[in-house]
Amino acid sequence: MSVERTLTGPQKAAVLMMTLGEEKCARLFEQMHEEEIREVSAAMSQLGIVSADAVERVCSEFSEGLGSAETLVGDLETTERLLKRALPAGRAVSIMEEIRGPAGRTMWDKLGNISEVVLANYLRNEYPQTVAVVLSRIQAAHAAKVLALLPEEFALDVMTRMLKLENVQKGVLHSVEKTLRSEFVANLPRGSHRNSHEVLADIFNNFDRRLEGRFMEALEAHSHDDAECVRSLMFTFEELVNIPAEGLVTLSNALQREHLIVALKGASDALKTAFFKTMSERSARILRDEIDALGPMRVKDVDAAQNEIMIVAKKLLDRGEIELLDREDIENEMI
Known part of the structure; x- marks a missing residue:
């Protein structure tokens, strides 16, 4: 069914990007933030058939005198192909899983x-x-x-x-x-x-x-x-110490800061140190102060924060964005 209704901003961006073709669209995705990619790609996957008139109206907003436009189809397959050209495989799969939702996943x-x-x-x-x-x-x-x-x-x-x-x-x-x-x-x-x-x-x-x-x-x-x-x-919270420094940086960037602060409150000195070493001296000092400022914490709250971090860590491990090494392997890397 053609899209004749008023298009939202993300839908207009999706139409324009698809009009530019896969190669240029992929290059645009590379310049966008993660949230922008998710918003535009979600809109793109749900466009359906967009008439030539609707395409031309969108393109006219960006450039007067743009030549005649062709009809295009925005669907899951097209969106997935574009994302895979622009993003690492793990990120593309993750975004497509979110877009598809329950109806598109396994039983x-x-x-x-x-x-x-x-x-x-x-x-x-x-x-x-x-x-x-x-x-x-x-x-x-x-x-x-x-x-x-x-x-x-x-x-x-x-x-x-x-x-x-x-x-x-x-x-x-x-x-x-x-x-x-x-x-x-x-x-x-x-x-x-x-x-x-x-x-x-x-x-x-x-x-x-x-x-x-x-x-x-x-x-x-x-x-x-x-x-x-x-x-x-079992993969426990304390085993995060076996993630190399660059992996801990990736993990930290994917976490809500309040979860990290509370979780490290109940962590071993070795794990705290591993996180601190990935930061600048000033950032590590600020994090230490935030942890100390918490005072006594309920075990239940610390467990909940650590569980949130483990959920994120497991997702990153599954995508291959971080890796978990044996302690012996990490020590050999440091020699």
Whole structure:
């Protein structure tokens, strides 16, 4: 359907950039700030068909005497192609995921948009094996919230089954898919297989410290080996010290400052020092003063701030924008 209504500023910018062609459009994206890229690319992806008259009206605002314009189509595919030409692959994918929203993602991402209360209330009436299958395929942060709302014994049963999902029968998975398809979403693509201990470790990473300790203790009582394996795979806040300096700079730039201040209040001296070393002497001194000025903090508030930072850090790691090295590797780099 053609766009004949009054265009917004971002929509006009999107029309103009697409009129200039992919190469020039990509060069313009390179000069824009992240928020501008997101705003314009979101508008671009939703334009649909824009008539030649509408294109010419937009172009006339920028240049009198601009030649005849052609009809253009703004859609997801065109937008993605333009972003990939202008941005690193990770950033382009991230922006396109935001633009597409729940309707354009996988079934398990759609399931992740259901309130944890609603999902927990539904799953508490299902077999633990069914719950294990579901929680192993949704986002770890969401799975952690759901597990926290389930009865503790039931949650422990689910976690132990998650560790053995390699043996799940196709019939069980098919049954789960059929139920979810009818009750939550229209279609269901199969999720990629992941190591069951890694899945559970990701979920533990998203528990607050109290729940993490309680469930880890219960899991250890059930199976010491499984607990040790999950613990070894967990990515903890203190492990940020194993991110090289340039990675910590990237992470710091992506964080809300108040989260960093509160999180470092409960951090080890080694981790604080690692962050301070990435700053100028003046900036490090200001950050130290801000941390000291907080005074005593509730563990709950520190945990919440550290969890916010871990969410950002994991996203950056997944995109390849930062890396996590072994301590030995970092020490070798310093030699």
